[in-house]
Amino acid sequence: MANYLPEAIVLNILQRLSLKTLLRCTSVCKSWYSLITSPEFTYLHLNFTADSRNTTPNFLSLRRCIRNSQLYDVYSESESFARETTLEFSFRSINSFFTVVGSCNGLLCLSDDRVYYVHTIILWNPCVKRSIVLPKPNLIYNSYGTFVQSLGFGFDPVSRDYKVFRITYVDCARQHPQVELYKLSTGVWQDLSHLALDYVIYNKSRQAYVNRAIHWIACCKNCYDLIVLFDMYYEVFRSMKLPVGLLNNDNPTNKDLVVYKESLALISWNVSGAEPSFCLWMMKEYGVEETWSKHFSFDSHVFCGGFMSPLWVGRRGEVIVVRQDGRLVSYDHDGVVVKDLGVHDSSYEDCRRSIHVDSYKESLVLLEGAHCFSDAVTCYDLPNLHTNNSDFVDIYGCDYELCFENDCK
Template sequence: MSDFLPEDLIQEILFKLPIKSLVRCTSLSRTWNSLIKSPAFISKHLQRTISSTDHQSLFLLRLCSKEREEQYSLRLDNQDFNEHMQLHFPFESFESYFHVIGSCNGLICLAKVIRRFTVSFIFWNPLIQKYVNIEPRILGHLYSFVGFGYDSRANDYKLIRMVNFQKSKFLSENFPKMELYSLNEGSWRSIPQTAPLRYDTDQHFSSAFLNGVVHWIANRADQHEGIHNVASFLSSVQFHIWVMKEYGVVESWTQLVLTFGAQGEGIPRALGIRKEELLMEKKRGWIVSGDLESQQVRDLRIWGEPFHTFTASPSLSMLRTSNGVSRIINTMSTGPLPLFVFLRRLMGLVVVFPSQLTQNSDLGKGWQAILVHRPLAAWLVRLSVSVTEAFPEGCDTVILVNLDTYMTVFVLSMPCCRATGNLAGDIIIGLGAHLSEISEEENILTMDSVERVPDLERLIGIEAAISNRSRGGKARVSEFGIQIEAHQFFIIRAESIARE
């Protein structure tokens, strides 16, 4: 270790170093490297940072420009939120800004949402510039329960999702799927649902992680009155803030009121609370602070939209992580084999997918669904078919392969889709297409077996094509069902494909 000092004394010095120096110290020697990267050290370092008396509480601030640039910075917890440091943001927004799910011990959890569906999650430790990209196993609507937090017993960061598939003609009532991602394990795990979920949420990612528990704002599913924003249309604005003074004690909910003049600027959006202060965003993105005691509103001279505040502590978590995509292990999958290996072995095919984001699911009856996320230049070599030729760039593609018959079917969706499993022998593909953007003309599907779904009330053409290219056949489609405001389900009858 050191010629002069034993390891336990060295550790005490290391705890006092800033994150940047600590990361540099991993290249001192092998012993120092494994000491600093050890989970025990990282966890002890975190405990020390949190319990330290001169531990600075920091706020994470996200500012978005019109040019779709996201700037993240850490701000000091002082009166004016002075900037502590700018963070290097390594991700590219595809269609909209990232959603911030939460932040815990300096780790930030982001969600990438395309057309109201979450296509990936990111765990990001900006201070050590490490991140991991996590593909969800369940296609989840924006309005599902998502929570991020730290499991102090397992020294692990976890992401929990509860996707409530709304009542459907095809599915039984209350069909929530729960899954949990563990950073240590690097994989998703399904959580069996033992009781029906009686709650919905109409909030985008509104979870709060406190005392080791994830909290959500929820509505009783059987009561249609949700939480409504009460706004006064007079010249003043009133915010009612409910505070649970004693954690877990329902009787301790206390109401605080902030009233101030609106000055014709509309109603500000509440962003967060710190001490006796409510932070709000005014109409044009300016951030103001309202003092709950003096009822005074003060301009913070910070501009940005939207704005998130989270407390953050410098942490070494994820120091061992290599940046990139998390391993995808699907419980339904034949294993985390790279796609081209998978196909070559079974079909003599070589598929070259530059995109890492592939996923295969066993759908039963010999069918495998392979998801390719935005294939930019993918080729099925033996068949000389370019996926990009067949379908526009940037769309997710699901390829269905029957391992018994070698039948290959392409399904295209805009702009994200997932093969989610099977239902009574049929393949379900959840489509993330936006309803308003699909015209009747684009409906190129034939409806062979519509009668097999007796209650199908609405058929909306989804820009999707299924073609049996391996047999040179024309595109044949079974049928699909649509769910409004949740998944759009595309159901393919395995039997009807096999008949072709």
């Protein structure tokens, strides 16, 4: 019957189908397989899903470690916080768990660099069970010695390309870092060190991808924090100031960038000071620093000493945090209503730190041209590490945040 329908009508029908149904449709005939696996249809399906986001539920991916196993579950971003499905995770890490760099259009970017760095970066689409292991970057530990790195991951909607961004600082030195950019379309690392980044992005700084740019918290030479962003299309650095209320804050304040209601936002919290507080700042007009506003705040005493770190801020203003006893709880924007989310993890510190929450959506990205799990890092021979457990040394050779902090004193 499809042979008698105009292609535009066929496309209009197919783009409305669920991903599970679309995968079944690839077996109908060769023409449907070619159509559904084409980059054009993948992009069309993503746009249709984005346009209908107000009528379809939002989902979150939640990663945690249990008994040396990394578990990835999908939860609905609703009041019920119901678990929808468990994702098949078949990768092996030489560390206790992967670093989740970011999530974009159904792709998760993972890096095996939490302690021991083995240059393994993966782009993974769990829905279609496809993954790509990136080639080794230009600067690696074996040839350059100790260094620290910051990673970013996002999508360039103009070129319709997925990009992984990597910044490395050698020997904890305050100098211009090496900058590399990987494009999924080319499959190679490009050296962009000529951009001469003048800021230091904090080690393991959480990224926020919004308005086709990756954002990090960084520090300038004068030792004050700011936001550094990398424009995915123009491939240039820019910077933004933090909210005025945080510029002259004498108390040490933790800060993380997040995306809240599709806008750039910043979480600041302090649970140890004389006046512990938790705030969500929102940039109402992107790029206009004067539009930073405190969206909500509450006294961090409501955490009752069990707070460890925030994980996510939901659409309704609920804040998901992991407590020191391993429980996931959410607080409303007044810090009054506390809800146990039913995720009870181990109180062991490494397990608590493994918990990661990010946005999640199903997509067809990587359906064509990528590897199955069995062809990726699951079959790699992981290197042998010769370490003395009684005298543990980070492969980075130093704690960059500590090094930079000492330089600022």
